[in-house]
Amino acid sequence: MAEPTHLKMLIWGKTYPELSSKHAETVCTGAVDESGRPIRLYPVPLRYLEGDQRYRLYDIVEVRADRNPRDNRPESHRIVPNSLSIVGKVPTDDQEWAGRREWICRDTSWHYDSLADLEAARLHDDTSMGLIRPGVVERVYLKPKKAAARREFEEKWESVTSQQDLFLPEYKALQYLTHEIRIDWRCAASCETCRRRPHDMMVLDWGLLELARRDGDWEKARRKLETISDLATHDFRLFIGNFFLHQQTWGVIGLWYPKRQAQQRLF
Structure with a gap:
């Protein structure tokens, strides 16, 4: 090794x-x-x-x-x-x-204009991260989680905190998140998938989810993402990654959103 x-x-x-x-x-x-x-x-x-x-x-x-x-x-x-x-x-x-x-x-080399290009890189050499430029953001929405997801979380929390760990004198509370924040978007260079329907992805960004958790206001977090994903006012990009156990599935793990400048583009 x-x-x-x-x-x-x-x-x-x-x-x-x-x-x-x-x-x-x-x-x-x-x-x-x-x-x-x-x-x-x-x-x-x-x-x-x-x-x-x-x-x-x-x-x-x-x-x-x-x-x-x-x-x-x-x-x-x-x-x-x-x-x-x-x-x-x-x-x-x-x-x-x-x-x-x-x-x-x-x-x-890891910047893409379409999810199809990132997926092709995954199939070629297991590439699993990319920065993608949307051409259209169709909607930002909330999806309530099912009751089974809460039960699974509570069972896992009980299992984790029941363990004796000499290196952790106490466990930090982790609040269950009741919703997913999701975004529907189409690629700047439209791919075969988003020509038929928009990509629908879960947003996992800690800052956005913490905003919802801290203020107890999921709509506030949704509006925040809706504002920064406005392509007329922000040069919005998505940092995308896949999941180890489901590598054909992609999620949003970071957000790039500088305001557009009258005389200057950052890219």
Whole structure:
């Protein structure tokens, strides 16, 4: 097995925490390294890391990581415990998206104008992440979860918290999310699928779901996504990734949404 590699990367996406029998909970993190190559950090028990290791979006971090031998997806890496440190941050002001672009666009080989192109890359070499430009966003909507999903969550929570873990003196409460936020969109270069019907994807972005959870207002979160996905006012893109157990299924794990400038385009 190869030795862990020292990586410096920019964080661009975090999914909402998911319960894990082995790690208490896990977060899937999207990043790019210094060459602009996409990286997936998984699993990461982010809320259980020390405070100075709990990275935010567009933090620059250094970490030792190795390829996950159980995951065929080339972007997937595991963090060496206690090796992560935050070394900088790209500003979050709307005027500073250019600084983020410097990282995201160093290597545009993982940028696509259609989901069909990303799917073709998956079939060719297991590519599992991409940044896609929608041509049309048709709707943003809420989908209530079924009662069975709540029961499954509660059973897993009971199973996880009943375990004796010497490294976790207490478990952090994780609130069940009652809805999915979903987006219907068509590719900028329309593919065979979206010529018939729009792509319908679940949005897993932690910040958006945390907005709904924190304020108890799912409609507020839906409106937020509806606003930033307005292609007339925002240069909106979707960071998309697939699921390890269902690699033909894609979800939105991050959002790119600088406001459009009168004289300047970031891409």
